[in-house]
Amino acid sequence: MINSTLGANIRKYRREAGITQEKLAEEIDVSVNHVTAVENGYSGISLSKLIQVSQVLCISIDHLLGLDHGSKTVLAKEINMLLQDCSEKEMQMFYAVIKTLKAEWRK
Numbered sequence: 001m002i003n004s005t006l007g008a009n010i011r012k013y014r015r016e017a018g019i020t021q022e023k024l025a026e027e028i029d030v031s032v033n034h035v036t037a038v039e040n041g042y043s044g045i046s047l048s049k050l051i052q053v054s055q056v057l058c059i060s061i062d063h064l065l066g067l068d069h070g071s072k073t074v075l076a077k078e079i080n081m082l083l084q085d086c087s088e089k090e091m092q093m094f095y096a097v098i099k100t101l102k103a104e105w106r107k
Contacts, residue, residue: 004041005066006050011039013059028052058082 014024021039025032028049037043045053054061058081083091 003038003044006045006064007039007041009064009066010035010053010057013057013063014039017057017059019057024053024056027056054081058084 014021019027021032021035025035029052030049034043038045050061050064054064057064060077060081063078083094086094
């Protein structure tokens with residue numbers, strides 16, 4: 001059951017990220033056939049490869065495993081992962097946008 005849930009989530013988030021199976025396979029150094037088998041729930045994935053998938057897709061392992069998507073802690077980690085590769089200038093821009101959105105939302 002975990003393989004099918006995990007595989008479906010990997011497929012979902014890979015597609016949302018606009019990444020092909022070929023690109024994901026290349027990024028985590030496995031065959032395209034293995035990515036297909038994992039996404040279809042026919043094969044498991046090692047923890048080290050799961051961590052790599054998480055990094056490539058910028059999504060937490062919790063999300064990939066189908067765990068508590070709505071918790072504040074998980075969402076904060078997701079936001080942090082999305083911002084990891086941002087420059088200082090990008091971080092300042094995102095901060096300003098978030099601050100403005102928060103103020104507008106609370107009006």
